[in-house]
Amino acid sequence: MDDLSHQAIQHALCGNWEKxxxxxxxxxxxxxxxxxxxxRLARAYAELGDLTKARESAKHVLEIDPFNxxxxxxxQKWSALKNGARSATQSLSAQIFLEEPGKTRVVxxxxxxxxxxILALECGHEVKLQTxxxxxVVATIDGKHVGRLTDDIANRLKKLIDAGNVYQCYIKCAQIGEVKVFLRELKRAEHIKHIPSFPTEKVNYVAFAAPELLRNKKTALPRSI
Known part of the structure; x- marks a missing residue:
């Protein structure tokens, strides 16, 4: 596969349809x-709402390969849609990836x-968490292993899931060597309702004074008389 074809596939996997x-x-x-x-061109046109060009590209495919x-x-899918209508995949993805502080995280x-x-995954595909x-572990709906969460996220989520929380998981971006998922808290158990699934990261500032600015009793200057 050449570089341009690889780029085109990655743009599609991540939902960058204009690219x-x-x-x-x-x-x-x-x-x-x-x-x-x-x-790929037909799919991109369809995702951007230009179904006329999407159909033209698909028909061109059948001229080259009648059994494609x-x-x-x-x-067949686009025949019932009007031009300007975007595919369900894109509309759904826009809703899926809405971020909520404390409830969502891309990992x-x-x-x-x-x-x-990995190459069979698409942006917006729902996957499932297996503890x-x-x-x-993150797996496809039919049970194929995709990857696993990093230990820090896994340790936290496992405790929250065991406590009664429920989560959804979607593919955010997938390419050889890199997969990111979008996690969303769907339900929070009543007895831990005060605990966010994904705390907002804060920088703790500690007061600091340079040593040379501190007055040591042994070296302190005498008071003026």
Missing amino acids: ALETNLEILNSQQVSAETLN TIAQKSL PLVNLSSHSV YPHSV
Whole structure:
């Protein structure tokens, strides 16, 4: 896979549809037309609300590859939508990623799964949290391992989940070597309602005086008479 194709995929995974559109158009202008690029272009147009161009790109795919299932399914899905309507994925993502102090947090995962699993993830995909004695794992809805939360977040969330809190988890960004998820507190147990899931980080300032400004009894200057 060349660099531009990789960039186009990453922009799409992270929901940067304008960049995805721009990159795929650049690929078409500089390289041979391919079904893969046209499918990505069609998706970008659809996410940005230009269903006319999305359909045109998908039809172009079928001219190259008449049995391309991605283009076939896309045309079927878009046939009932009016031009200007954005896909459900983008509308949903905009709501999913609304931040609430103390209730939401974007966190990176460690111990990531295989490349095939990571590349199948999309921004906005819901995933689930699985708690274990010493870790919290993120998995796809059908149970495939994606990665695990870092120890500091996992230790805190495990205690809160055991206490009765409920959380939702969505893919925020996914690429080879890096996956970030968006965590949202869905329900807080009554007996710990005063404890935020994700405390706002504060800097504690400690009063400090330079040693040379402190007056030591042994070296203090005598009072003026």
